[in-house]
Amino acid sequence: MMRPGFSDPVLDAQSCFRAVLEAMSRPGRVQRLAPVLQPPAPLGPATAAVLLTLVDAETPLWLDAGAEAEEWVRFHCGCPIAATPAEAAFVLATGTPPDLAALPQGAEEEPEAGATLIWQVAALEAGEGWRLSGPGIEREHRLRVGGAPEGFRAAWAAQRGLYPRGVDVILCAGETIAALPRTTRIEEG
Amino acid sequence: MAVLARAGGEAIRAHLADTAPLPPHSRLRGPETGLVMLRGRAGGDGAAFNLSEMTVTRCSVSLPCGTVGHAYVAGRDREQAELAALLDAALQDPARRPALLEAVIAPLAAVQAAADEAEARKAAATRVQFFTMATMR
Amino acid sequence: MAYVAVKGGEQAIGNAHAWLAETRRGAAALPELEVAQIEQQLGLAVDRVMAEGACHDRGLAALAIKQAQGDLIEAAFLLRAYRTTLPRFGHAAPLDTGAMRLRRRVSATYKDLPGGQVLGPTYDYTHRLLDFALAAEGSAPEAAPQAAEGLAEAPRVTELLAREGLMRRERASEEEPADLTRQPLTFPASRPARLQNLARGDEGFLLGLGYSTQRGYGNNHPFVGEIRQGRATVRFTPPELGFEVEIGEVEVTECQMVNQFHGSKAEPPQFTRGYGLVLGRGERKAMAMALVDRALMAGELGEERTAPAQDEEFVLMHSDNVEATGFVEHLKLPHYVDFQSELEVVRRMRATAAAPKEVAE
Numbered sequence: 063m064m065r066p067g068f069s070d071p072v073l074d075a076q077s078c079f080r081a082v083l084e085a086m087s088r089p090g091r092v093q094r095l096a097p098v099l100q101p102p103a104p105l106g107p108a109t110a111a112v113l114l115t116l117v118d119a120e121t122p123l124w125l126d127a128g129a130e131a132e133e134w135v136r137f138h139c140g141c142p143i144a145a146t147p148a149e150a151a152f153v154l155a156t157g158t159p160p161d162l163a164a165l166p167q168g169a170e171e172e173p174e175a176g177a178t179l180i181w182q183v184a185a186l187e188a189g190e191g192w193r194l195s196g197p198g199i200e201r202e203h204r205l206r207v208g209g210a211p212e213g214f215r216a217a218w219a220a221q222r223g224l225y226p227r228g229v230d231v232i233l234c235a236g237e238t239i240a241a242l243p244r245t246t247r248i249e250e251g
Numbered sequence: 252m253a254v255l256a257r258a259g260g261e262a263i264r265a266h267l268a269d270t271a272p273l274p275p276h277s278r279l280r281g282p283e284t285g286l287v288m289l290r291g292r293a294g295g296d297g298a299a300f301n302l303s304e305m306t307v308t309r310c311s312v313s314l315p316c317g318t319v320g321h322a323y324v325a326g327r328d329r330e331q332a333e334l335a336a337l338l339d340a341a342l343q344d345p346a347r348r349p350a351l352l353e354a355v356i357a358p359l360a361a362v363q364a365a366a367d368e369a370e371a372r373k374a375a376a377t378r379v380q381f382f383t384m385a386t387m388r
Numbered sequence: 389m390a391y392v393a394v395k396g397g398e399q400a401i402g403n404a405h406a407w408l409a410e411t412r413r414g415a416a417a418l419p420e421l422e423v424a425q426i427e428q429q430l431g432l433a434v435d436r437v438m439a440e441g442a443c444h445d446r447g448l449a450a451l452a453i454k455q456a457q458g459d460l461i462e463a464a465f466l467l468r469a470y471r472t473t474l475p476r477f478g479h480a481a482p483l484d485t486g487a488m489r490l491r492r493r494v495s496a497t498y499k500d501l502p503g504g505q506v507l508g509p510t511y512d513y514t515h516r517l518l519d520f521a522l523a524a525e526g527s528a529p530e531a532a533p534q535a536a537e538g539l540a541e542a543p544r545v546t547e548l549l550a551r552e553g554l555m556r557r558e559r560a561s562e563e564e565p566a567d568l569t570r571q572p573l574t575f576p577a578s579r580p581a582r583l584q585n586l587a588r589g590d591e592g593f594l595l596g597l598g599y600s601t602q603r604g605y606g607n608n609h610p611f612v613g614e615i616r617q618g619r620a621t622v623r624f625t626p627p628e629l630g631f632e633v634e635i636g637e638v639e640v641t642e643c644q645m646v647n648q649f650h651g652s653k654a655e656p657p658q659f660t661r662g663y664g665l666v667l668g669r670g671e672r673k674a675m676a677m678a679l680v681d682r683a684l685m686a687g688e689l690g691e692e693r694t695a696p697a698q699d700e701e702f703v704l705m706h707s708d709n710v711e712a713t714g715f716v717e718h719l720k721l722p723h724y725v726d727f728q729s730e731l732e733v734v735r736r737m738r739a740t741a742a743a744p745k746e747v748a749e
Contacts, residue, residue: 252633252634252635253621253633253634256633256634256635256636257636257637283475284474285474285475285476285477286443286471286474286475286476286477287476287477287478287479287480287622287624287635288476288478288479288480288567288569289444289479289480289483289622289638290479290480290481290482290483290565291482291483291485291583291587291640291642291665292482292483292485292558292560293558293579293580293583293663294546294558294644294661294663295485295486295544295546295558295642295644295663295665296486296544296558296560297558297559297560297561297579297663298558298559298560298561298563298565298579298580299482299561299562299563299565299580300565300579300580300581300583300584300587301479301565301566301567301568301569301580301584302483302584302587302640302665302667303438303439303442303443303444303587303588303667304442304443304444304471304476304569305443305444305445305480305622305636305638306443306444306445306448306474307477307624307635307636309477309626311628321626321628321629323477323624323626323633323635324635324636325444325622325635325636325637325638326445326447326636327445327447327448367489368538369534370489370491371489371490371538371539372534372535372536372537372538373491373532373533373534373535374490374491374492374506374508374538374539375506375534375535375537375538375539376532376533376534376535377492377506377507377508377509378504378505378506378507378535378539379504379505379506379507381499381500
């Protein structure tokens, strides 16, 4: 049985978009999303809301979330499903995300063609963990990402050398999101 | 679907009034209006090109039994899209299908066919009958 | 260009818009125009706004015409702006214009052809005398006569020539066409990009260019192979269904312009065609589009490019009336700083010119 999407597609998507904007402009700050969805497992409510808000018929999506979630996303977003992460505009990871280097990084002339990784993690906690700095952060911001794999920080550091090319990340946990735009520096806490 | 896509929401509703009431439905998505890009072909049969967008309204509903119905209809008639989706779901039920085809789809199709026929006859009335030298002789 | 931010004029702008609204409405003693009346009785204006606004929706186009007081370029602009607020569901299958429900179909190349010459509701052969009876209200014309039977099959005229091998064949391709609503135009432009640009281009601009090719600016000897006007079915494959469904129909006008081609090293002498396809009953536009499409093929066919209509950058960069309006009309916005600097330059130059010349020693 297909589960519904936003009850008010326009206003719900607008408020979620506002939260994503806020998250991107203040990297690492945890934002709580207002409308609560009941998407099929393993999608969490925030993950589902971000997908409904950002993904559409013109943005191929690669995902690792299984058949039921894929059907739900296809139906509500109308998006093509990419065969590999390298062909996707958005990459949804509910488990270990694919290697950042395997995602589209954009080009020097079109850095906006870099992919966005929507990464569902176990937990997001501010005040401890990684030390974030860069544009949008006055001095330093702390964020603990529950379940981040070992090599992620090194891969992130490697991608910073490609700037303005690169991948942006939206982290989702439960009803909350935080973002790591490609400009953000991550250091071990 | 082709018939419902060319029928206004009001006309569909009027015909539905003549049938047994449909089960209550819940909206899965929409009705919402968006765009579909129309395409043509170079020379009519060559490479495809984008001609213009058009407004399209879509709706998906589900019935209590779990059956899902979808509709995409040209234009912005939300009632038309929702009723078409509801009928798409209801027509999947073999028990309801014959009555709905008879009470809703057939009369709408007949009206459309009559309008097409009238137009084709008006067009045929403007077909030129040439009187060449050969036939005048 | 230099710009400077200035504030002010808020009240003047508000009052100007209020006056605009009053002017648009006209004398309050007269009944207000209904959008449905515009849609029904100014149908060709609606068609033009849909074509140049590149969005098929008769009701929205009629509303735009009402709001724009009948300024069709302004109306196309309003429609273009509105369409940006809607999500894109996908694209339809290419329209099968060969199978359209015909209202009109004429050919200037063959008198007798399968399906015949069908005039349809045309202004051709009218005497262009003002009909003062229309100035009196309340007269509805009689219903148009109907023949005993509908139309016979009417295959495309170009197919008749193609069967004899005398017509250059189009290459059908399933390649994803360029989309100017998503990617900016680049040169050299593909044929699909050119056709999309022309289909939404300004009718007046294309008409002038098409005319220029007939007057010798560009090597065209065109014949109207066929004009077809009618309703074509729109087929769309919803991703959740995975099969094609009919979602409605659109009225379109198609023009195949046939041209002699002397041949090149690679191709024998044969006929080539320019193609026009526009929303609605825009026959003049479809014909002009076909002339310009053919002129733009000069490069591919190895013909010398000598005329404006053959220069794709010139044609495609200036055909869009919304873009053209934006750039031309922006000139009336404040350029105070720009002009101030020019004033100073001119004053200085005059002062220098008037000063007694120094004698070189």
